[in-house]
Every structure is written in structure tokens, then in C-alpha cells.
Amino acid sequence: xxEVTQTPSHQVTQMGQEVILRCVPISNHLYFYWYRQIxxxxxxxxxxxxxxxxxxKSEIFDDQFSVERPDGxxxxxxxxxxxxxxxxxxxxxSGTGGSGYGYTFGSGTRLTVV
Amino acid sequence: xxxxxxxxxxxxxxxxxSSSLNCSxxxxxxxxxxxxxxxxxxxxxxxxxxxxxxxEKEKERLKATLTKKESFLHIxxxxxxxxxxxxxxxxxxxxxxxxxLIFGKGTKLSVKP
Numbered sequence: 001x002x003e004v005t006q007t008p009s010h011q012v013t014q015m016g017q018e019v020i021l022r023c024v025p026i027s028n029h030l031y032f033y034w035y036r037q038i039x040x041x042x043x044x045x046x047x048x049x050x051x052x053x054x055x056x057k058s059e060i061f062d063d064q065f066s067v068e069r070p071d072g073x074x075x076x077x078x079x080x081x082x083x084x085x086x087x088x089x090x091x092x093x094s095g096t097g098g099s100g101y102g103y104t105f106g107s108g109t110r111l112t113v114v
Numbered sequence: 115x116x117x118x119x120x121x122x123x124x125x126x127x128x129x130x131x132s133s134s135l136n137c138s139x140x141x142x143x144x145x146x147x148x149x150x151x152x153x154x155x156x157x158x159x160x161x162x163x164x165x166x167x168x169x170e171k172e173k174e175r176l177k178a179t180l181t182k183k184e185s186f187l188h189i190x191x192x193x194x195x196x197x198x199x200x201x202x203x204x205x206x207x208x209x210x211x212x213x214x215l216i217f218g219k220g221t222k223l224s225v226k227p
Contacts, residue, residue: 045215
């Protein structure tokens with residue numbers, strides 16, 4: 001069964017450093033998403049990406065964050081100057097449709113900022 | 115404000131003991147309601163999508179139902195392998211939305227043999 005692949009599974013970084021989280025969505029999917037889940041809290045939407053541009057973003061997704069689809073297969077989330085409160089599980093997801101359709105999540109990258 | 119509330123937060127069942135999980139929502143126009151299963155340290159795994167009141171979906175021991183204000187996930191004769199956190203999420207009808215999900219906190223289900 002096709003799956004969304006995320007790397008690394010766990011990343012530890014020092015406060016103030018930049019990190020890039022990587023995702024390989026399912027190959028025929030057109031819609032891409034990043035979510036995060038702080039330990040013990042809800043899964044929260046960060047950003048959606050379609051047709052090579054951001055289509056929607058939440059209040060969490062400020063200038064510290066950026067997304068890119070550098071080639072036909074990868075989808076990345078960059079966090080500049082990480083803060084302690086950025087520590088969370090980050091999930092990538094992809095889908096064939098936009099609103100009204102479900103989508104497939106990856107297993108996540110656990111980001112720990114120290 | 116769009117919101118999803120799940121109850122109970124945790125549920126412990128004996129194997130074979132049927133029960134229901136609740137998801138109540140307030141949303142400015144419902145595009146769809148989604149149920150996901152999440153195992154520890156993993157991403158959410160899609161279970162069902164429901165679109166309109168009265169709709170029902172089934173998969174093995176799970177059955178999801180939808181009303182205008184809430185959804186139920188019924189678990190019939192659960193097995194230990196059904197132990198997981200069950201997440202409910204909604205998509206709102208919003209111009210320009212590409213389908214972002216608003217999640218509840220989940221119900222952590224434990225099924226003892």
C-alpha cells in the first residue's frame with residue numbers, strides 16, 4: 001500500500017538552529033500538508049500546498065516556517081531559528097483531492113529543540 | 115470558531131465489551147467529518163469520512179454515524195488490537211480552503227484481554 005515517507009524520524013537541534021524536515025508524498029497525490037502535534041495536545045494544521053504554492057496556512061505558520069517542493073517527489077518544511085516551543089511531532093500528509101477528501105499521513109518526525 | 119470535542123478522553127474496555135466514542139463539533143458549514151486511528155509514535159491512519167447527517171460507514175468492528183451536531187464511533191466486540199487513540203476531525207466549508215482538518219484531542223481506547 002502506498003505510504004507517505006518522512007525523514008528523519010527523530011531530530012534533535014539546538015535552539016536558534018535551522019531544521020529541514022523532509023517528506024516524500026504518495027506519487028499521484030496533488031495536495032500536500034504539514035501538521036504538528038505537541039506532546040499531549042491536538043494535531044494542529046500548519047499549511048497546505050497545491051500547484052506549487054501555499055494554498056492555506058494557519059496562524060502558527062509564521063515567517064519562521066517555509067515549505068518547498070524542490071523536485072517532483074520531495075516536500076520539505078523548514079523552520080528557521082528554532083525555539084523550545086517548536087518541539088513537537090511534525091506530520092506530513094498528501095491527498096488526491098482538496099476540500100472534502102481525506103488524506104494519508106506519514107509517521108512523523110519528532111523534533112526536539114534543546 | 116470551528117471546534118471539535120471528543121469524549122471520553124480515555125476508555126478502558128474488556129475484550130468483547132462494546133461501546134461508543136463521541137465527537138461533537140461546531141463548524142461554519144461541514145464539508146466532511148473524519149475519523150482517524152493513531153497508534154503511539156505514529157501518524158493518524160484514516161478510517162472513515164462522513165459528509166451528511168444520517169450517513170453511516172462500517173469497517174470490521176467499527177461503525178461511524180453522523181448527526182448535525184455530533185458523530186459516534188461504535189466499537190462492537192473490541193479486541194486488544196483495537197487499542198489506540200481515535201481522532202475525530204472536521205473540514206469546514208470555506209472559500210479557498212484546500213481541506214485543512216480541525217482535530218479533537220482524541221479518545222484513548224484500551225482493550226484488555
